[in-house]
Amino acid sequence: MNFWRKYHSDIDSNDPRYNQLTLIYAIALLMVLYFGAIGLLNITLFDAAYIAVYDFIGFVIATSIFLYVYRGGNLAVAGWALVLTLITILLAFIDLSEAENYSLVWVTILPPISFFLLGSRAATILTGLVFIYCGWYLYQLLQIGVPGHLGLGALFNFAEVGLAHILLFRFYERSRQRAYDKLRKLSITDRLTGVYNRLHLDNNLKQMVALAHRTQQPVSVLLLDVDHFKNINDSHGHLMGDAVLVHLASLLKNLSRNTDLLGRWGGEEFLLLCPNTEASAALYLAQRIIKALQKEHTYRGANQQQVTVAVTASIGVATYHPQQPFVVPAAISEQAATSSIPTDNDTVVTPEVAVAISEKLLYIADKHLYQAKEAGRNRAIG
Numbered sequence: 001m002n003f004w005r006k007y008h009s010d011i012d013s014n015d016p017r018y019n020q021l022t023l024i025y026a027i028a029l030l031m032v033l034y035f036g037a038i039g040l041l042n043i044t045l046f047d048a049a050y051i052a053v054y055d056f057i058g059f060v061i062a063t064s065i066f067l068y069v070y071r072g073g074n075l076a077v078a079g080w081a082l083v084l085t086l087i088t089i090l091l092a093f094i095d096l097s098e099a100e101n102y103s104l105v106w107v108t109i110l111p112p113i114s115f116f117l118l119g120s121r122a123a124t125i126l127t128g129l130v131f132i133y134c135g136w137y138l139y140q141l142l143q144i145g146v147p148g149h150l151g152l153g154a155l156f157n158f159a160e161v162g163l164a165h166i167l168l169f170r171f172y173e174r175s176r177q178r179a180y181d182k183l184r185k186l187s188i189t190d191r192l193t194g195v196y197n198r199l200h201l202d203n204n205l206k207q208m209v210a211l212a213h214r215t216q217q218p219v220s221v222l223l224l225d226v227d228h229f230k231n232i233n234d235s236h237g238h239l240m241g242d243a244v245l246v247h248l249a250s251l252l253k254n255l256s257r258n259t260d261l262l263g264r265w266g267g268e269e270f271l272l273l274c275p276n277t278e279a280s281a282a283l284y285l286a287q288r289i290i291k292a293l294q295k296e297h298t299y300r301g302a303n304q305q306q307v308t309v310a311v312t313a314s315i316g317v318a319t320y321h322p323q324q325p326f327v328v329p330a331a332i333s334e335q336a337a338t339s340s341i342p343t344d345n346d347t348v349v350t351p352e353v354a355v356a357i358s359e360k361l362l363y364i365a366d367k368h369l370y371q372a373k374e375a376g377r378n379r380a381i382g
């Protein structure tokens, strides 16, 4: 594992926060080195201890931000701390130099950093305020006679460059965010039914298990498989089969809670993840689904023909309760004696244990589903 992300193992390179994390580290590290070096020079070579005090403050703040992020701190908090520190330093620098040598141009580095770390809205407001302040500052200098050959034209140029920067970076950030949202939605959605896909369910089940462990609440999974789906396809065509799956997805969505996570697990299989749900409640939900499905429904197949079909399904249910030892029942596992998951009373569950518990939950649900099929289908077993 990359040492930068030791305490941020949930952020992989596909996550937009990955680049934010890298930028925070880079800027904080640059600031640490810059203030450290300049501070030392100010004390030793330039005999300017009073300026070194500012360097020391900058050094301490940058080091704190660096360590805060390194120890797994909240990225949004670190981003704000970094941008506000930068603004303070830039304004102090401009003020100390009285905008000589075009030091004002340094504020143009703010938009790219702010938009990237704080998002479009906050960055627009914050950088807008800074640019307005700098414009006003420049105007004040013009009133008293400006050093460094700045004229009224410079004020206009500065205002225009500032506005262009804000608008361009806002446009860039918003289109980047929209493209990311669209791609992410596509990558976690099942195209036919519009519910989540297997990848998303897989990732979320692990997180749900870890959360269940922390909050000491049970988590249940329902694995549903349409009965004799092949017959529906064969008798009424593939399009009708698709329509059945779409209807089933919306029925499951309506019957489940907002906090449950529904997805398509495979061809005619759906998985429902139910946090904070006891085994008895999960089985009750499964039975409600079976009952709701038994009602006949009219589907539209090839050539727009309408056919009324009664679809049934079988459901396997499994529950993980953090306060109880998690053992696969002997009836469904030949390795039952070795399949107890070592979870102690600690409220933190390691990623490896979360994966093991998730796999075992799915294994049990799958076995229960198999038993429901064997017992004649159209039923739930938990």
Ligand SMILES: Nc1nc2c(ncn2[C@@H]2O[C@H](COP(=O)(O)OP(=O)(O)OP(=O)(O)O)[C@@H](O)[C@H]2O)c(=O)[nH]1
Pocket (backbone or CB within 6 Å): 192, 225, 226, 227, 228, 229, 230, 231, 233, 237, 238, 239, 240, 241, 242, 245, 266, 267, 268, 373, 377
């Ligand atoms: N229409 C349609 N059919 C699909 C889709 N994905 C998988 N299938 C079909 O689902 C059928 C699954 O058949 P089986 O695995 O034999 O299961 P079954 O007929 O439901 O029988 P049991 O599960 O034992 O009750 C296959 O015919 C697949 O072609 C899909 O997206 N759309």
